[in-house]
Amino acid sequence: MTRGGKEASRGHEIAFRAGRILASLFVLAIWISASATGMLPGPVEVVAYLLSMEPEEVAPQVLKTLYNSITGFSLSFLASMVLGLLSHRLPLIKGFSEALSEIFNSTSALVWSLVLVATLGVLSPLPPILVVAAVTLPHVLTATVSALSSADPGLLEAVRSVGAKPSDEFFEVILPSSVPLLASASRVGLGTALRISVVAEAFGSSGGVGYMIIRSYNLADASGVLAWSLVLIALVLGLDQLVLKPLERRARRWLE
Amino acid sequence: MAGVMLEVSSVYKSFSEPVLVDVSLHLNGGEVLGIVGPNGCGKTTLLRIMAGLESPDKGSVRREGKVGIVFQEDRLLPWKTLWENVALGLKYHGIRGEELTKRVRDYSSMVGLTDSDLSLHPRKASGGTRRKAALARALVLEPEILLLDEPFTGLDVKARTSLREALNWIWDEYGLSTVIVSHQLEELLPLADRVYVLTPKPARVAEEIDLRGMDLERRLERVKEALLRILSRSGTG
Ligand SMILES: Nc1ncnc2c1ncn2[C@@H]1O[C@H](COP(=O)(O)OP(=O)(O)OP(=O)(O)O)[C@@H](O)[C@H]1O
Numbered sequence: 001m002t003r004g005g006k007e008a009s010r011g012h013e014i015a016f017r018a019g020r021i022l023a024s025l026f027v028l029a030i031w032i033s034a035s036a037t038g039m040l041p042g043p044v045e046v047v048a049y050l051l052s053m054e055p056e057e058v059a060p061q062v063l064k065t066l067y068n069s070i071t072g073f074s075l076s077f078l079a080s081m082v083l084g085l086l087s088h089r090l091p092l093i094k095g096f097s098e099a100l101s102e103i104f105n106s107t108s109a110l111v112w113s114l115v116l117v118a119t120l121g122v123l124s125p126l127p128p129i130l131v132v133a134a135v136t137l138p139h140v141l142t143a144t145v146s147a148l149s150s151a152d153p154g155l156l157e158a159v160r161s162v163g164a165k166p167s168d169e170f171f172e173v174i175l176p177s178s179v180p181l182l183a184s185a186s187r188v189g190l191g192t193a194l195r196i197s198v199v200a201e202a203f204g205s206s207g208g209v210g211y212m213i214i215r216s217y218n219l220a221d222a223s224g225v226l227a228w229s230l231v232l233i234a235l236v237l238g239l240d241q242l243v244l245k246p247l248e249r250r251a252r253r254w255l256e
Numbered sequence: 257m258a259g260v261m262l263e264v265s266s267v268y269k270s271f272s273e274p275v276l277v278d279v280s281l282h283l284n285g286g287e288v289l290g291i292v293g294p295n296g297c298g299k300t301t302l303l304r305i306m307a308g309l310e311s312p313d314k315g316s317v318r319r320e321g322k323v324g325i326v327f328q329e330d331r332l333l334p335w336k337t338l339w340e341n342v343a344l345g346l347k348y349h350g351i352r353g354e355e356l357t358k359r360v361r362d363y364s365s366m367v368g369l370t371d372s373d374l375s376l377h378p379r380k381a382s383g384g385t386r387r388k389a390a391l392a393r394a395l396v397l398e399p400e401i402l403l404l405d406e407p408f409t410g411l412d413v414k415a416r417t418s419l420r421e422a423l424n425w426i427w428d429e430y431g432l433s434t435v436i437v438s439h440q441l442e443e444l445l446p447l448a449d450r451v452y453v454l455t456p457k458p459a460r461v462a463e464e465i466d467l468r469g470m471d472l473e474r475r476l477e478r479v480k481e482a483l484l485r486i487l488s489r490s491g492t493g
Pocket residue numbers: 271272275294295296297298299300301302457
């Protein structure tokens with residue numbers, strides 16, 4: 001790269017970062033002007049509320065939500081791997097998976113939550129997990145099917161030329177080739193899972209950040225609603241930036 | 257060593273349009289056979305059919321021994337080290353433990369790969385090192401027939417020389433019957449005993465030239481003449 005190019009790309013980088021900071025300020029500005037109406041507590045009030053919460057009070061709810069989302073996501077991931085693998089061979093399963101994705105994709109998290117809570121009861125710990133699984137399934141399934149067909153045909157032919165059996169092809173080429181796409185899908189999927197989990201938690205009474213949000217709402221505790229919402233935002237952003245994004249980046253280098 | 261090791265008879269192959277038309281050729285035992293032809297004429301397809309990786313639409317291929325193939329693009333698994341790549345075929349054939357280690361060692365050192373080369377992942381290795389690993393991956397299975405697709409393309413002079421030395425060593429030691437597809441005539445012709453010159457797509461055999469007894473200058477002259485002839489013919493027809 002020329003020096004001019006380097007400077008241009010540095011300018012680009014600074015502008016990009018400035019844009020990111022502006023976005024946070026923009027959201028903050030909306031919040032402050034909304035609180036000026038007097039209907040909503042402002043940032044200072046909510047942060048003070050947050051600081052007054054005991055860690056022993058917050059941690060179990062955060063863990064519950066993490067548990068719900070990770071378990072639900074794992075279920076949809078496993079189901080997707082099985083369906084994706086079978087779709088590879090069997091047109092019946094391929095059609096089945098495709099239609100299942102379409103049906104699930106057009107069903108709202110609200111509907112799943114109501115139906116599952118009505119069926120399993122408000123005290124059941126299962127609805128949030130199952131709602132997460134159902135809502136993330138279409139995306140994860142579609143991604144898995146395309147990930148599993150993303151292997152380079154040249155590599156498949158090369159291992160076949162030295163005697164690979166179909167199972168060798170799967171475990172040694174198809175699966176490793178799908179790692180980057182599966183990692184991207186997992187990043188998106190787990191982010192979605194956290195946000196969906198709280199919706200489902202709100203309909204039951206088995207705890208979690210979503211349960212705390214709705215409980216604060218029912219107690220007309222607006223600061224509580226916003227404080228728990230901030231906890232959720234921190235959770236989603238923290239997981240994404242500190243764990244999922246670095247993992248995805250590593251996975252992308254895998255195929256180079 | 258005598259006798260025909262591989263015979264292609266009246267092979268026809270078409271993808272969306274014909275690629276190979278009525279191709280017949282043979283590879284004698286212990287021979288180095290060159291295949292030359294214009295870009296995109298169907299050389300790789302012919303080699304894949306010879307290896308049994310693709311089946312011809314018409315015609316047949318007869319092989320008198322195991323085939324090893326080295327692809328134009330190396331095709332090493334990027335998430336495995338060169339050592340693991342070389343060992344792939346042995347693993348698939350149920351060869352493990354000491355026997356596996358010994359074979360990987362032997363054939364790797366035969367092509368000039370060091371232990372430190374073998375510990376690299378493909379992206380960290382040079383083009384020449386990768387090509388040698390692809391060659392060793394084919395050789396560990398001890399084939400009687402070796403197919404090389406553009407083995408010298410993309411390598412610098414040093415790597416080409418080193419690869420040529422490795423091949424010469426293998427031929428001296430094993431007399432492996434070999435087919436080399438290459439458009440780098442300066443590299444190919446000193447090595448080859450015979451060449452087939454193919455026409456532009458769809459490929460037919462235009463000429464068969466026996467190079468034995470010719471010096472390099474004469475070899476180059478003969479093959480270049482043949483290529484010019486088919487190109488001018490296809491230009492007018
Ligand atoms: N699997 C395939 N499916 C469809 N078309 C193919 C396939 N393999 C090769 N072809 C076509 O057949 C023709 C010959 O390809 P091939 O790779 O055999 O030629 P080549 O002589 O090896 O070319 P190059 O000089 O670039 O190495 C090309 O037009 C190519 O697009």
